[in-house]
Amino acid sequence: MWSGGRAVVVGLLAVVVGVGVARVLKWVLNNCGLRNSDCGMKMRRGGCEGVRVSGDHGSPAIGVGGDAIKENMGSMRGGRLQWLIRRVGMLGLVCLLVGGVVGPMGLPSLVVGYAWGDMGVSLVRHPGWNEVLYGGLLLGRYGVVSGFVMLFGPRGGTSEAGVWCGGSVGGIKGLMVRWSDWLSRGVIAFCAVFLLVFSEFEIASLLGRPTWTVWLFDAQVGGLNILKALVNVVWPLGVQVVVVGGCAVWYLRREGRLGANDNTDMRKKKVGVVSLMLGGMWCLFAFVLVVGLPSFYVMKDAAKGLGRVIGDGRFWDDLWFSGVYAMIGTVGAVLLLVVVRGLVGKVLRSRMSGGGDVVIGVVSAMGLSGGLVVGLLLVNGRLWFERLTGSEFFSGTTFGEWLLIGGGLMVVLLPMGWVLGLLARARRDRQAAHIAKMMWRGGDDRGVRRFGMRMWWKRSGSVWYWVGAYVFFQGFFELSASAILYPAGGTPAAVRMYNLMHYGQSQVLSAMVVLSVVACGLVMLFGRGMAAWLMFECSRSWYRGGVR
Amino acid sequence: MKEVVMGKDEAKRIWRLDEVWKGKGDGARLKGVSLDVREGVTAVVGCSGAGKSTLLNLLVGFEQVDGGKVLGCGGDEKKVGFLGRLFGRRNKGGMVGWAPQGGGLWSGMTVRGHLEAVLPWSCYAFVPVGDGGREIVDLSGRDKGEVVGLWLKSFGLEALADRVVGRLSGGERARLSVVRALGMCSGLDWGGMHREPGIVVLDEPLVSVGKGDARGYWEVIRRWRGVTGGNVVFSTHFPELVIREADWIVCIEDGEVVWEGEVMELYERPVSEKLGAYLGELNWFEAGEMGVGEEGGRGVRPEKLRVEVVEGEGGDELGWIVVSSERVGAVVETVVRLSGGEQKRLLHVGEVLEVGATVRVFVVDHCEMQVKACI
Numbered sequence: 001m002w003s004g005g006r007a008v009v010v011g012l013l014a015v016v017v018g019v020g021v022a023r024v025l026k027w028v029l030n031n032c033g034l035r036n037s038d039c040g041m042k043m044r045r046g047g048c049e050g051v052r053v054s055g056d057h058g059s060p061a062i063g064v065g066g067d068a069i070k071e072n073m074g075s076m077r078g079g080r081l082q083w084l085i086r087r088v089g090m091l092g093l094v095c096l097l098v099g100g101v102v103g104p105m106g107l108p109s110l111v112v113g114y115a116w117g118d119m120g121v122s123l124v125r126h127p128g129w130n131e132v133l134y135g136g137l138l139l140g141r142y143g144v145v146s147g148f149v150m151l152f153g154p155r156g157g158t159s160e161a162g163v164w165c166g167g168s169v170g171g172i173k174g175l176m177v178r179w180s181d182w183l184s185r186g187v188i189a190f191c192a193v194f195l196l197v198f199s200e201f202e203i204a205s206l207l208g209r210p211t212w213t214v215w216l217f218d219a220q221v222g223g224l225n226i227l228k229a230l231v232n233v234v235w236p237l238g239v240q241v242v243v244v245g246g247c248a249v250w251y252l253r254r255e256g257r258l259g260a261n262d263n264t265d266m267r268k269k270k271v272g273v274v275s276l277m278l279g280g281m282w283c284l285f286a287f288v289l290v291v292g293l294p295s296f297y298v299m300k301d302a303a304k305g306l307g308r309v310i311g312d313g314r315f316w317d318d319l320w321f322s323g324v325y326a327m328i329g330t331v332g333a334v335l336l337l338v339v340v341r342g343l344v345g346k347v348l349r350s351r352m353s354g355g356g357d358v359v360i361g362v363v364s365a366m367g368l369s370g371g372l373v374v375g376l377l378l379v380n381g382r383l384w385f386e387r388l389t390g391s392e393f394f395s396g397t398t399f400g401e402w403l404l405i406g407g408g409l410m411v412v413l414l415p416m417g418w419v420l421g422l423l424a425r426a427r428r429d430r431q432a433a434h435i436a437k438m439m440w441r442g443g444d445d446r447g448v449r450r451f452g453m454r455m456w457w458k459r460s461g462s463v464w465y466w467v468g469a470y471v472f473f474q475g476f477f478e479l480s481a482s483a484i485l486y487p488a489g490g491t492p493a494a495v496r497m498y499n500l501m502h503y504g505q506s507q508v509l510s511a512m513v514v515l516s517v518v519a520c521g522l523v524m525l526f527g528r529g530m531a532a533w534l535m536f537e538c539s540r541s542w543y544r545g546g547v548r
Numbered sequence: 549m550k551e552v553v554m555g556k557d558e559a560k561r562i563w564r565l566d567e568v569w570k571g572k573g574d575g576a577r578l579k580g581v582s583l584d585v586r587e588g589v590t591a592v593v594g595c596s597g598a599g600k601s602t603l604l605n606l607l608v609g610f611e612q613v614d615g616g617k618v619l620g621c622g623g624d625e626k627k628v629g630f631l632g633r634l635f636g637r638r639n640k641g642g643m644v645g646w647a648p649q650g651g652g653l654w655s656g657m658t659v660r661g662h663l664e665a666v667l668p669w670s671c672y673a674f675v676p677v678g679d680g681g682r683e684i685v686d687l688s689g690r691d692k693g694e695v696v697g698l699w700l701k702s703f704g705l706e707a708l709a710d711r712v713v714g715r716l717s718g719g720e721r722a723r724l725s726v727v728r729a730l731g732m733c734s735g736l737d738w739g740g741m742h743r744e745p746g747i748v749v750l751d752e753p754l755v756s757v758g759k760g761d762a763r764g765y766w767e768v769i770r771r772w773r774g775v776t777g778g779n780v781v782f783s784t785h786f787p788e789l790v791i792r793e794a795d796w797i798v799c800i801e802d803g804e805v806v807w808e809g810e811v812m813e814l815y816e817r818p819v820s821e822k823l824g825a826y827l828g829e830l831n832w833f834e835a836g837e838m839g840v841g842e843e844g845g846r847g848v849r850p851e852k853l854r855v856e857v858v859e860g861e862g863g864d865e866l867g868w869i870v871v872s873s874e875r876v877g878a879v880v881e882t883v884v885r886l887s888g889g890e891q892k893r894l895l896h897v898g899e900v901l902e903v904g905a906t907v908r909v910f911v912v913d914h915c916e917m918q919v920k921a922c923i
Contacts, residue, residue, distance in 0.1 A: 429652075429654075429655060430610075431610065431648045431650050431651070431652030432652045432653060432654050432655070434608070434609070434610045434646075434652065435646055435652045435728075436654075438608065438609070438644055438645075438646060438732075439665075439666060439732060442642075442643045442644055443643060443668070443732075445668040445669065445670040445671055445735060446670070447668070447669050447670055448665075448666060448667075448668055448732070451665045451666075455654065455665065459654070
């Protein structure tokens with residue numbers, strides 16, 4: 001009951017703060033540097049000298065209208081260095097602001113729990129205050145998720161003009177239309193936060209708060225058998241299935257209602273100063289609570305312990321194993337979602353609208369039972385397999401062991417992959433992305449095709465990359481399934497750190513935490529860099545030579 | 549004046565739809581559509597919600613069929629996959645440009661950026677110059693700003709070159725969307741290498757642009773066609789646009805293709821009143837009326853209906869009595885009382901008639917060949 005009540009309260013509060021976060025994020029994205037994006041494209045494609053108009057036009061055809069164009073080109077002239085400084089400065093500012101807003105979502109729960117763990121233990125005699133601290137951390141962390149969902153997630157299907165018309169109609173109906181957009185965004189944001197809070201484990205465990213996940217983990221350590229675990233997990237699973245299922249039905253109904261011609265209103269709306277300031281203040285508070293203070297606690301000790309951890313060298317192995325397991329889990333989840341979607345599309349085509357999403361949702365729901373249940377099921381499955389076949393593939397070979405834990409992570413990560421996939425699909429510039437794909441697919445010359453590819457990557461591909469990267473990030477720091485499934489001699493970093501965290505903060509542990517966050521972040525950035533390099537630089541040679 | 553189009557059997561097919569379904573059951577947006585889209589200009593007409601946009605979305609691959617097949621762009625060959633595209637390969641067949649209803653513009657990018665991105669800078673291409681200038685230009689090494697400026701000028705966007713799309717009005721976006729689609733398909737043969745002509749798909753293009761301006765923009769599209777040999781598929785609600793620009797017409801009702809063929813055939817010999825109305829005003833005479841012996845009736849365009857006043861007394865025995873007559877734009881709408889007492893609305897050219905006059909009605913067949921000029 002604690003878990004459910006807490007999830008409802010935090011979910012509702014997250015919707016309120018999410019409005020402010022969404023406004024701040026929108027303001028940052030609208031006003032900082034994005035207008036220069038095509039200028040950067042121009043620079044790479046031919047340079048600013050490309051827009052210089054020469055007096056000798058060569059062809060009489062081209063000479064017409066040259067003077068008029070010259071006037072328009074005047075504003076484009078400027079030093080390359082000046083442009084570069086402005087561009088880099090803008091990008092830096094955008095990174096700083098966006099990082100500040102979405103930062104609380106990016107720090108692993110394990111790190112937040114570790115940083116506030118000592119404070120939580122000191123409040124053990126004051127459960128009320130401990131609950132406030134826990135709730136505050138959850139709200140700070142997931143309020144950002146709420147804002148993110150509100151900004152980028154599916155909308156109610158009423159355009160800005162429609163909302164205005166609704167407002168002028170008046171009455172209950174008008175009010176409904178006016179608020180339907182925010183209402184639908186609020187519902188989906190609430191559901192997202194509810195699920196995240198309801199299944200939260202790491203912070204609760206380290207702060208000593210009662211949740212069904214902590215209870216299940218402790219019971220498993222105490223020797224809980226699989227059947228009893230399954231019985232006890234029925235009601236939390238049911239709650240999650242209802243919430244996720246409700247969201248999915250709403251989403252699919254919305255998709256059917258809007259159709260493929262749904263397009264974004266690209267005119268920028270002004271954001272109110274008051275709401276912007278309130279949102280900004282909340283973002284600052286959340287950042288300090290969830291990122292700033294934990295980072296400070298961890299970093300001040302980490303500097304001293306870093307040398308010992310690096311010198312010892314064993315933690316590198318843990319990081320390596322974490323990376324491998326998370327990669328197997330992520331790739332597996334992505335492949336499974338793609339394959340299931342493809343198969344379902346083939347089988348159910350023309351028979352069932354949105355059937356693919358429903359089937360994928362049902363497959364993904366396995367992961368909602370939590371890492372512990374998935375882990376226990378897989379361990380029992382492995383024992384059953386060994387008894388049946390006599391083979392020790394999953395416990396005697398490295399590949400089999402990795403496959404087992406990777407498979408476990410895959411199942412646990414499926415719901416997140418599915419939900420993030422739906423959110424990514426709900427982006428509303430699908431027509432623009434498709435036109436870029438058409439250029440890539442059939443452009444008259446290689447320059448056009450290359451530009452189409454780059455534009456597709458910018459509009460669509462990079463979004464999907466970050467979906468995969470975030471799933472990898474979650475897999476890297478996943479604790480409960482990993483704790484049950486990791487093979488002897490292959491302890492993942494999260495499990496190692498969690499086991500040590502119960503003894504309180506230390507310099508070595510803080511250094512481990514910093515190293516793991518940096519390592520995971522570097523892998524994500526490296527992947528992003530590799531993909532961009534493939535798209536932008538390596539492709540240069542493939543697209544060389546003009547036509548064909 | 550349009551060029552004379554080839555016959556239905558002679559024209560090359562650019563897309564074939566074979567039993568295409570989008571959706572299921574009665575609520576499907578397309579219901580088993582089979583259709584050949586031929587080279588030239590094809591207009592897709594129908595009421596709102598009939599399935600015009602869905603059809604165009606399927607042609608460009610924006611939406612996927614739920615049943616049936618869309619075979620396209622000059623052949624039935626498979627499309628290049630993701631890896632093939634990554635390594636620079638392209639689909640066979642002509643480039644397809646698309647101007648969706650929403651515009652599909654790239655937010656954050658300037659008007660100039662849209663054109664610079666899509667023009668084929670390494671080969672000969674069509675550039676709209678106007679004033680009788682040469683419109684085939686080798687773009688390799690050419691000043692980009694100038695070429696883009698010419699394109700923008702042809703659609704009245706030159707003053708907005710540095711404006712981001714978020715700050716454009718609806719009409720400006722519509723024009724940019726069309727000019728981008730044309731630019732995408734502006735490449736020509738280069739170095740003896742043959743290119744398939746491009747196909748531009750326009751979903752209710754320039755609908756928010758004034759009629760006078762739109763006529764000028766369509767002139768650019770016509771010149772683009774003349775130079776590149778490109779094809780156009782567009783949806784519209786404007787009959788005069790179909791008559792002026794299209795060679796072929798596809799009529800869609802409730803997700804089904806109810807008529808396809810040459811525009812002039814539907815104009816001259818509409819098989820029903822509803823179909824005939826897709827191409828403008830029409831007088832419909834049921835079998836038996838005015839000596840129409842054809843089963844199911846006959847449609848007569850206003851310019852082919854001559855209404856003559858009969859001098860002298862005689863009333864109903866001589867002809868029909870004018871109940872009312874008023875000018876509605878280029879045509880006159882006259883209501884007459886037939887000999888049986890019932891009333892009929894006639895649309896014809898000429899003068900407004902005097903109420904109470906006795907008139908006779910003739911169908912003028914001899915000016916059939918001049919219909920385009922009359923329009």
